[in-house]
Amino acid sequence: MANIPWVDPPRDDDQPIENLKRALTNWKGTPYMPGQCLPGVGVDCLRFVAAMGCAMEDREMIKTNQLPRDTAFHRPDLARKAIRQLMLQFPKWGRITVPMALHPGDLVVVGPKGIPSHGMIVGPWQPELFHASSIGVENSAWDLTGPRELNSVYRWIF
Numbered sequence: 001m002a003n004i005p006w007v008d009p010p011r012d013d014d015q016p017i018e019n020l021k022r023a024l025t026n027w028k029g030t031p032y033m034p035g036q037c038l039p040g041v042g043v044d045c046l047r048f049v050a051a052m053g054c055a056m057e058d059r060e061m062i063k064t065n066q067l068p069r070d071t072a073f074h075r076p077d078l079a080r081k082a083i084r085q086l087m088l089q090f091p092k093w094g095r096i097t098v099p100m101a102l103h104p105g106d107l108v109v110v111g112p113k114g115i116p117s118h119g120m121i122v123g124p125w126q127p128e129l130f131h132a133s134s135i136g137v138e139n140s141a142w143d144l145t146g147p148r149e150l151n152s153v154y155r156w157i158f
Helices: 015-027 045-057 076-089
Strands: 093-096 107-110 118-122 129-132 137-140 150-156
Antiparallel strands (some): 107 150
């Protein structure tokens, strides 16, 4: 991931990114809590990604299925299905086969051997990734090496 640059391209509509900035500020520090989706109270990885998509579209939170924490390792089929279902809810996130750069609002999915296990949102301020980790919503360094093997990238279509 260190070789993929962060680019903030001009857009016709800045509102989704402004919504994302507000949402990230609101959610930062929310503790990890499986099955929950309330800023400051608790959220898991899947619901955090869904909440950021909803914020960008300025719409109510969608329903998501609860998955066991390590679904990618025990039930890869369910992990893949969860990503497919999420993408159906957010058609503005289009999959990029070979990303040349990452843009604010992109959804980065990581996991071993092509199995989706964790989703992160590319930050709007600088090269950083926002996600619900085991300690809660945080921003991480621009690094996807080791266990964070890049699986897929979904670009928000403005």
